[in-house]
Amino acid sequence: MPETATKTFTAYQLTKVGGKDYAPVEKSLERPHPHQVVIKMHAASLNFRDLLVCRGLYGKVPLPLVPLSDGAGEVVEVGDRVRKFKVGDRVMATFMPAWLSGAPTADIGKSALGGFTDGVLQEYATFPESALVRVPDYLNYEEAATLPCAAVTVWNAMFEGYDFKPGQTVLTLGTGGVSIFALQLAKAAGARVIATSSSDDKIAKLKKLGADHTINYKTTPNWDEAVMEMTGGKGVDLVIEVGGAGTIDRSVKSAKVGGHVALIGVLSQPETPFNVINVLMKSVAVQGVFVGSREMFEDMNKALELHKIKPLVDKVFQASEIVQALEYMESGKHFGKIVLKF
Ligand SMILES: NC(=O)c1ccc[n+]([C@@H]2O[C@H](COP(=O)([O-])OP(=O)(O)OC[C@H]3O[C@@H](n4cnc5c(N)ncnc54)[C@H](OP(=O)(O)O)[C@@H]3O)[C@@H](O)[C@H]2O)c1
Known part of the structure; x- marks a missing residue:
């Protein structure tokens, strides 16, 4: 029946x-x-x-x-x-x-x-x-x-909207569903990953999952500067951007010249207006991603x-x-x- x-x-x-x-x-x-x-x-x-x-x-x-x-x-x-x-x-x-x-x-x-x-x-x-x-x-x-939703979005951001290559550096923001998939997929694909969180306990977990570098974005509010230091002043190839209006400015500053920001999330509000000049002066590609x-x-x-x-x-x-x-x-x-x- x-x-x-x-x-x-x-x-x-x-x-x-x-x-x-x-x-x-x-x-x-x-x-x-x-x-x-x-x-x-x-x-x-x-x-x-x-x-x-x-x-x-x-x-x-x-x-x-x-x-x-x-x-x-x-x-x-x-x-x-x-x-x-x-x-x-x-x-x-x-x-x-x-x-x-x-x-x-x-x-x-x-x-x-x-x-x-x-x-x-x-x-x-x-x-x-x-x-x-x-x-x-x-x-x-x-x-x-x-x-x-979250995993397919990351796949689209890294391998469809962006042509990721092993050895590149990826920046992930926070430890929500999207960002943890980003860390896992990026490590499996051969990336160096810089991951942020507001919590030291979560940072310990990020390290266990394979994050190469970590930043506490609460205790290091200028986290883009920390990213630049970690990349020898160059910036990252790809940012998995989940913070939206409140983090996009620093995400663009964290990207290398000619880098890519996959714009995925809307988790935060801006304290200062987004300075678009960094996008054009660094020739950064900002790409919206909607699942897949x-x-x-x-x-x-x-x-x-x-x-x-x-x-x-x-x-x-x-x-x-x-x-x-x-x-x-x-x-x-x-x-x-x-x-x-x-
Ligand atoms: N475009 C799409 O297709 C698509 C698909 C999926 C999700 N999204 C969007 O992506 C975002 C993330 O989704 P999710 O489901 O992964 O959310 P989630 O699981 O709720 O993620 C929450 C985590 O994000 C981190 N976070 C919050 N504010 C932050 C900030 N200002 N800077 C850095 N990290 C911050 C925090 O991590 P810590 O506690 O470690 O600080 C928080 O625990 C949402 O805006 C969602 O709407 C979009």
């Missing part, structure tokens, strides 16, 4: 923006259309973006909305025309189901899960087979659930599998503890990824 027969399940919905207004609702599981796959979700993970969504800072999201883009689960039923997946397969949904390959187009963003369409914080979810990627065998569901395509996700998984890179799961909550999980993210205590399990 198919899983969908007479089944109801719990989904969590964001009911209004501004606070953390999530409510469990009961839904009926529908039979899949010919090209659809039904997944029993096992785990989901948080991104800073999920805080932006609930605070109402991610554009006008449709409400009620099933939140979260990142999840992993098991295929429990497939439509008649599905060829790529079968019952029992372990899969992850892509962040933007409409972006399969190639360069981004104007409308891919509208398909972003947990933003403009329902996401993965639900016990079952149905997706077109084109929106799914296989979980690498060596990862469990909780680890796999961390990949679709399914093809990039699959390419990245080959590299993860080869190097057996383990996503760093900091803490696991129950799916029903979405508010506590978001509060934990807000506290900034985490190192790597925060996961919810079903």
Whole structure:
């Protein structure tokens, strides 16, 4: 008997923006259309973006909305025309189901899960087979659930938007999900990594993960100068820039002449206006990055599998503890990824 027969399940919905207004609702599981796959979700993970969504800072999201883009689960039923997946397969949904390959187009963003369409914080979810990627065998569901947004973004920033070469120096900022993946991928690819954090305890962990140089950006507020010293006055080849308006100025100053800043995040606000003159006088390329395509996700998984890179799961909550999980993210205590399990 198919899983969908007479089944109801719990989904969590964001009911209004501004606070953390999530409510469990009961839904009926529908039979899949010919090209659809039904997944029993096992785990989901948080991104800073999920805080932006609930605070109402991610554009006008449709409400009620099933939140979260990142999840992993098991295929429990497939439509008649599905060829790529079968019952029992372990899969992850892509962040933007409409972006399969190639360069981004104007409308891919509208398909972003947990933003403009329902996401993965639900016990079952149905997706077109084109929106799914296989979980690498060596990862469990909780680890796999961390990949679709943060890790794919780093892959895009380093290997698609930028032509990274072994031996180059990469600067990472802080110890959130994106930056820890950046450290792990950059080390696996043969980079020298300079990593920052506001905490000495986290800096000790960064060193264990292989950071070549570290800077406490709280006790060294002029961290760009420290980066220049560490690189013999030259600057880094690539900055994985997650701070946004509050850090872009120092990130550009940290880059070498002709260097590259992959602009990914919006974690901080500026104390002084951004001085664009450094961008042009240093001929720095500043490139916006918006996650990545399914093809990039699959390419990245080959590299993860080869190097057996383990996503760093900091803490696991129950799916029903979405508010506590978001509060934990807000506290900034985490190192790597925060996961919810079903
Ligand atoms: N463009 C895209 O496609 C894309 C994809 C994924 C994420 N993002 C964005 O990238 C950013 C990071 O996302 P995330 O999910 O990795 O966030 P996260 O896990 O919440 O990262 C939080 C960590 O960032 C560090 N941080 C905060 N303010 C900082 C500052 N002023 N300077 C340096 N580090 C700072 C802190 O590390 P310490 O505690 O070590 O100081 C903090 O713990 C967010 O703005 C998110 O929206 C964008």
